[in-house]
Amino acid sequence: MALVTSKGAPYARVMGLGAAVPSRVVDNAEMCTYIDSSDEWIQQRTGIVERRWVSEGETVESLSLDAARQAIAHAGLTPSDIDAVIISTISHLVQTPSLAAIVAAKIGCTDAAAFDIAAACAGFCYGLAQAESLVRSGAATHVVVIGAETLSKLTDHHDRSTAFLFADAAGAAVVGPSETSAMSPVVWGSDGHQADVIQMTRTWSEAVDEGKPSQVAMAGQQVFRWATGFIADATSRILEASGLAPDELDLFVPHQANNRITDAMLRHLKLPETVTVARSIKKYGNTSAASIPLALVELIESGEAKSGDTCLMIGFGAGLVYAGQVITVP
Amino acid sequence: MATTEEIRTQLADLVNDVAGVPVEDVQLDKSFVDDLDVDSLAMVEIIVGCEDAFGVTIPDEESKNLKTVGDAVAYIEQHS
Numbered sequence: 001m002a003l004v005t006s007k008g009a010p011y012a013r014v015m016g017l018g019a020a021v022p023s024r025v026v027d028n029a030e031m032c033t034y035i036d037s038s039d040e041w042i043q044q045r046t047g048i049v050e051r052r053w054v055s056e057g058e059t060v061e062s063l064s065l066d067a068a069r070q071a072i073a074h075a076g077l078t079p080s081d082i083d084a085v086i087i088s089t090i091s092h093l094v095q096t097p098s099l100a101a102i103v104a105a106k107i108g109c110t111d112a113a114a115f116d117i118a119a120a121c122a123g124f125c126y127g128l129a130q131a132e133s134l135v136r137s138g139a140a141t142h143v144v145v146i147g148a149e150t151l152s153k154l155t156d157h158h159d160r161s162t163a164f165l166f167a168d169a170a171g172a173a174v175v176g177p178s179e180t181s182a183m184s185p186v187v188w189g190s191d192g193h194q195a196d197v198i199q200m201t202r203t204w205s206e207a208v209d210e211g212k213p214s215q216v217a218m219a220g221q222q223v224f225r226w227a228t229g230f231i232a233d234a235t236s237r238i239l240e241a242s243g244l245a246p247d248e249l250d251l252f253v254p255h256q257a258n259n260r261i262t263d264a265m266l267r268h269l270k271l272p273e274t275v276t277v278a279r280s281i282k283k284y285g286n287t288s289a290a291s292i293p294l295a296l297v298e299l300i301e302s303g304e305a306k307s308g309d310t311c312l313m314i315g316f317g318a319g320l321v322y323a324g325q326v327i328t329v330p
Numbered sequence: 331m332a333t334t335e336e337i338r339t340q341l342a343d344l345v346n347d348v349a350g351v352p353v354e355d356v357q358l359d360k361s362f363v364d365d366l367d368v369d370s371l372a373m374v375e376i377i378v379g380c381e382d383a384f385g386v387t388i389p390d391e392e393s394k395n396l397k398t399v400g401d402a403v404a405y406i407e408q409h410s
Contacts, residue, residue: 224371
C-alpha cells in the first residue's frame, strides 16, 4: 500500500497585507533626552525622524493580532480559512508557548498549525519562503506570516548605537494558492561566523543571575559593511533569480535598517529611476521583522504601489541571516 | 598595473559617488574625515567600493589606518 502524499497549488501568491504600529510617537527631540545626540545627526546618519514605541496595553501580541486581522480581511478571507500561522519575532519573551499559537487562537484560526521562527530582521522574508513552500506542497492552503517586534523593550534607551534606531510594529501577509506565478524563488542564507555583530548582551539566565536586562547590541559599522557589500550583491541575485529585467521591477522594499544602507544598495544596484523605493524608516525607525510589510502597506496606502506591481524585498539582520524574493502586490 | 594617478582618479569618482565630494578635491594629501567631510558610514562604503573596484581586501583593522586619500592609494598599490 502506497502512502497518500499531499498535493499542493501550482503557485503561491501574497493575497493580503496588514500592518500595525503603536500609538505613541517618539520623535528625535524626545530621543535626545535619552542620548547625547541631535535631530540633525540622527536624520543624517539614519533618515529617521520619528519612531513608535508601545505603551500601556500594547504588546507584540496585540500588534500581531491587529496586523493579521487586516491581512486576512485584505485577502478577502475569514480566520477559519487560515490553516497555518508563522510569526517571526525576537520580542515574545518566553521560550514557550509560541506567540503564533496564541495569535492563531485569538484571531479564530481554529486548529491552524502555528509556530514562531527566529530570523531577526530577515524574518518576514524567511516566513514568506516557508509559506510559499507550504502552499505549493499542499501542507497548508492559506498561511498567515507575521513579522512583529517590540524592540523598545529590548533596547538600552541610553545606548548611542541602538537607542534611536529600533522601534515597534507588526506586519502581516496571507499567502495562498495561485494559478499564475506571483512569488520568485527565495534567495537566502546565513553566516554564523558573524553572530557577534548583532547579539543580545547576556543570556536570560545571566540576566536573572546578574539582575540586569538582556538587550540588543550592535556593531553598527560591521553591519553597514556587510549590508552595503554582501547584501547589495544578494539583492542583485534575488532579481536575477526572479527572471525579471530591472525595468520590469516596480517596487524595491528593503528591510528598513537605515536609509544610508538603502542609499548604498541603490548605488550598487543601479535600478531604473522608475522603481519606487520604500523609505518608511523616516516615520517608523527600524522595526526589524515588521519593517518590510509595514513599508509595503504604507506604499499601497499612499497609492505609490498598486495591485499587480512587482516588488523586490530583502530582509537582513542578526545571525547574520538574510532572505529575499520578488512578489506580485495583491 | 595602474599608476598612482589612475588609482587616485578612480578613487575620486568613488568618493564623489558615495559622499558627493567634488572629484578635484580628492587629492593625495587630503584627509577623508577632516578635509573631505566623509563620515564613518560613507568611509565604510568607500572601503567596500575600493574592494570591488580594485580587487583588494581591506580588513577593518587596516581600514582604520587609511586616514588620507594618499594612504588609500598606497594601500591599493601595495595590495592589488
